[in-house]
Amino acid sequence: MKKTTQFLLMSVALLFTTVIMAQSTLTGIVLEEGTNMPLPGANVIEKGTTNGVVTDFDGNFTIETQSNSGEIVISYVGYSSKTISFTGSSSLGSILLESSQVGLEEIQIIASVAVDRKTPVAVSSIKAEDIELKLGTQEFPEILKSTPGVYATKAGGGYGDGRINLRGFNSENVAVMINGIPVNDMENGQVYWSNWAGLGDVTSQMQVQRGLGAAKIAVPSIGGTINIITKTTDVEEGGNVISSIGNDGYFKYGLTYSTGLMDNGFAATVSAAKTEGDGYVDGTEFTGISYFINVSQEINDAHKLSFSAFGAKQRHGQRQNRQLIESFRNAERGRKFNADWGYKNGQVTFQEDNFYHKPQISLNHYWNLNDNTSINTSAYASFGSGGGGGTAGDYKFGFDATTGQGDYRTGNFGPIDFDKIVDENIASGANGAETYLRASRNDHNWYGVLSTLKTNLSDDLVLLTGLDYRNYKGIHFSEVTDLLGAQYALDDGNVNNPNAALQVGDKRDYYNDGLVGWIGAFGQLEYDVNENFNTFISLAASNTSYKRIDYFQYLDSDPLQETDRYNFFGYSAKGGANYRIDDNHNVFANLGYFEKAPDFDSVFLNFSNDNINADAPNQKISSFELGYGFRGEKLSANLNLYHTRWNDRTETATFQQPNGINAVANILGVNAIHEGVELDFVYKATDELNLTGMLSLGDWRWDSNVTDVDILDEDQNVVETVDLFIKDLHVADAAQTTLALGINYRFSPETRLIIDYNYYDNIYADFDPSDRGTEGAPDAWKMPAYGLFDVAMTHGFSFGSFDATLTARMNNVFDTEYISDAQDGNGSVAETALVYFGFGRTFSIGAKLNF
Numbered sequence: 001m002k003k004t005t006q007f008l009l010m011s012v013a014l015l016f017t018t019v020i021m022a023q024s025t026l027t028g029i030v031l032e033e034g035t036n037m038p039l040p041g042a043n044v045i046e047k048g049t050t051n052g053v054v055t056d057f058d059g060n061f062t063i064e065t066q067s068n069s070g071e072i073v074i075s076y077v078g079y080s081s082k083t084i085s086f087t088g089s090s091s092l093g094s095i096l097l098e099s100s101q102v103g104l105e106e107i108q109i110i111a112s113v114a115v116d117r118k119t120p121v122a123v124s125s126i127k128a129e130d131i132e133l134k135l136g137t138q139e140f141p142e143i144l145k146s147t148p149g150v151y152a153t154k155a156g157g158g159y160g161d162g163r164i165n166l167r168g169f170n171s172e173n174v175a176v177m178i179n180g181i182p183v184n185d186m187e188n189g190q191v192y193w194s195n196w197a198g199l200g201d202v203t204s205q206m207q208v209q210r211g212l213g214a215a216k217i218a219v220p221s222i223g224g225t226i227n228i229i230t231k232t233t234d235v236e237e238g239g240n241v242i243s244s245i246g247n248d249g250y251f252k253y254g255l256t257y258s259t260g261l262m263d264n265g266f267a268a269t270v271s272a273a274k275t276e277g278d279g280y281v282d283g284t285e286f287t288g289i290s291y292f293i294n295v296s297q298e299i300n301d302a303h304k305l306s307f308s309a310f311g312a313k314q315r316h317g318q319r320q321n322r323q324l325i326e327s328f329r330n331a332e333r334g335r336k337f338n339a340d341w342g343y344k345n346g347q348v349t350f351q352e353d354n355f356y357h358k359p360q361i362s363l364n365h366y367w368n369l370n371d372n373t374s375i376n377t378s379a380y381a382s383f384g385s386g387g388g389g390g391t392a393g394d395y396k397f398g399f400d401a402t403t404g405q406g407d408y409r410t411g412n413f414g415p416i417d418f419d420k421i422v423d424e425n426i427a428s429g430a431n432g433a434e435t436y437l438r439a440s441r442n443d444h445n446w447y448g449v450l451s452t453l454k455t456n457l458s459d460d461l462v463l464l465t466g467l468d469y470r471n472y473k474g475i476h477f478s479e480v481t482d483l484l485g486a487q488y489a490l491d492d493g494n495v496n497n498p499n500a501a502l503q504v505g506d507k508r509d510y511y512n513d514g515l516v517g518w519i520g521a522f523g524q525l526e527y528d529v530n531e532n533f534n535t536f537i538s539l540a541a542s543n544t545s546y547k548r549i550d551y552f553q554y555l556d557s558d559p560l561q562e563t564d565r566y567n568f569f570g571y572s573a574k575g576g577a578n579y580r581i582d583d584n585h586n587v588f589a590n591l592g593y594f595e596k597a598p599d600f601d602s603v604f605l606n607f608s609n610d611n612i613n614a615d616a617p618n619q620k621i622s623s624f625e626l627g628y629g630f631r632g633e634k635l636s637a638n639l640n641l642y643h644t645r646w647n648d649r650t651e652t653a654t655f656q657q658p659n660g661i662n663a664v665a666n667i668l669g670v671n672a673i674h675e676g677v678e679l680d681f682v683y684k685a686t687d688e689l690n691l692t693g694m695l696s697l698g699d700w701r702w703d704s705n706v707t708d709v710d711i712l713d714e715d716q717n718v719v720e721t722v723d724l725f726i727k728d729l730h731v732a733d734a735a736q737t738t739l740a741l742g743i744n745y746r747f748s749p750e751t752r753l754i755i756d757y758n759y760y761d762n763i764y765a766d767f768d769p770s771d772r773g774t775e776g777a778p779d780a781w782k783m784p785a786y787g788l789f790d791v792a793m794t795h796g797f798s799f800g801s802f803d804a805t806l807t808a809r810m811n812n813v814f815d816t817e818y819i820s821d822a823q824d825g826n827g828s829v830a831e832t833a834l835v836y837f838g839f840g841r842t843f844s845i846g847a848k849l850n851f
Helices: 002-022 104-111 128-134 140-144 325-330 418-431
Strands: 024-032 043-046 052-054 060-065 069-076 079-087 090-097 122-127 150-153 163-166 174-178 203-210 224-230 238-246 251-258 266-277 286-298 303-317 341-344 347-350 353-357 360-368 373-393 435-456 461-482 489-491 500-502 507-530 533-550 566-580 585-596 619-631 635-656 662-684 689-702 706-713 718-724 735-748 751-764 786-799 802-811 819-823 834-837 842-850
Touching (some): 024 069, 052 060, 060 069, 069 090, 104 224, 104 360, 122 128, 128 140, 128 203, 128 751, 128 786, 140 150, 140 163, 140 203, 150 735, 325 834, 341 418, 373 461, 418 435, 435 507, 489 507
Parallel strands (some): 024 090, 174 224
Antiparallel strands (some): 024 060, 043 069, 069 079, 203 224, 238 842, 251 266, 266 286, 286 303, 303 353, 353 373, 360 373, 373 435, 435 461, 461 507, 489 500, 507 533, 533 566, 566 585, 585 619, 635 662, 662 689, 662 706, 689 735, 786 802, 819 834
């Protein structure tokens, strides 16, 4: 017995000693090579185990290993992994990770990527792994909905029809840049996200720079800049296969392959995916094919070439027309109800749809002149083709808002009976079509060169300067797409061919070109007063030229058919400073003023060549911002205050008339003030649990009245001229109060759960300008506040010799009913407002296999 007891005690002592000796404590800090910026959220895993941790806000980590010796693997999305051997407890010091993508650093210079706690702007960054986790069936802009100042919706709910407002400014006044190349339409500044439907698959990182932003070139960053960096080419050979399914027939599959960086300096990455589905909203079936290719060649230590091309060819049905709340309540399909589609000969036929293909191609040259100076140049081209569908002739698609009955409807609130229209057109015979379908085409050819020189004048002073050249031709026309059984359609839009009998594919109603030229120069000095005090000053100047050619309103012999070029000079000046008080606290301030050329339609009034506003004033924007940042062991937080004044603003208001037909108003010379406060934070409760939050409080109001505003119908005819009494009214169409709370829990380095809650309040309906024609006009209808819960979970595992990932997402978990967009009605009350209801509960499940 005594020997047995001694044996047991010895065994316990040996086991205890073995456990003690087997464990080690390792510490270190993970940094980006080249910049020495910390990489928060990097995975640190003990090789051969599931034991791991993630780095904190400053890239620090501490890991208790299960063995006394072995290897740890440090990995971070977008960077090459590093394996480090260890024996016993020790500090591993600074661990530098290289980018896993060739040319990423050079692209970041062109794109003006902001650096945390150094660049004095309000910025939020989203990495590829978070985009992949959160996107699912959402629209690409919705990834940003937990960002301060952002209001993003699906609008009508068609594939790619999402929209985004930033600090109360719509897409015309938010600069969207892809790899540093501006993509806002050069005539009206708008961004059509359906053109970039596959962007989520190829985005490496995305930054939202609120306010004036860090962009050096003159761009319309009044509300802010959405800076999208796509993937380049991977350093290591490999690829992946993806597939996902979701609600309402959503199905997506795709493939990516990279050669890796070869010994001869060559590397290539190709990616393609197809997405299709029925759409959550009735009559919004969609198909999209997206693609991406990047080829790079390191010629020598000084020169590197990179070619990239990406795009998405898509077509989708739309819910273009808002409806009364009463109609959605009475319709059998509720918030899925859509009045803009029907059946013809048993096939789904769209009254409203969208089709577009906009490939963007660029050739980049990276030239290191010496250790201190480099020139990065991007020559690019974009060819857009497509447009949006609609109706022409007699409008026969109306219905009773209460009963849903209509002469051309199949049942109450039912789809359109196109067969009935076909029968009527056949009966009309030689008289031509009474009603037919058309498309408004907006093709374009766009070329540009953007070149940036960066030189270190000293250890503390960096100069960035360069040129920005763009040439754009927009080709606008309406064409017949379906005669709906008729022999032809009569059209008198072309004075060179009056009373033309049109066939499918013929141009109708209008046909004109918009030519836009742009030449700009920019310069920026970055001065590090010391390691804690960083400053910059930036100047940019540009000349914008406009010319219009009209092939339908003027005879071919008429000199007015082609206008002169009209030039507008714009410029910007901005500066800022960031001061790191200590390792935890920093403050920054920035201010700027710039003058932006008026939009194309502000020069050629009412879409004509004989009513030219050659002296249209520049839009004048002044802005200042104060910010405070805190970085602690557990808590990271940012607080920003901003004030933006916009004078001589160009505003294009699109709205729905009482007869159901859309109209547009060019509102010139209006002033607005946008100001507010923003707070966001991340709290690291434990090594596994992060809590996130955001609060944004805005006060955005019009600051002047406007007279003589022309309202035009879809055929570009003036139907009314009105005055607008809107001074002190709230800027509409975006939530002025937003709040977000989130839980990010890592069960292991490969398994993560995210729960997000987003709340929106103080949303005012967009108003019809003709309803604000008397003094004392009220604010537009204030939409009900709403809050939504989203959840996403991802799990990584080994599948044979491959790494695999499963991701599940659910948006609007509790199926909350809410109104996301609205147009004001008579009396500014809910009963008269025309609205879009937001989506109910949606889901997707995806798999990714890496090879």
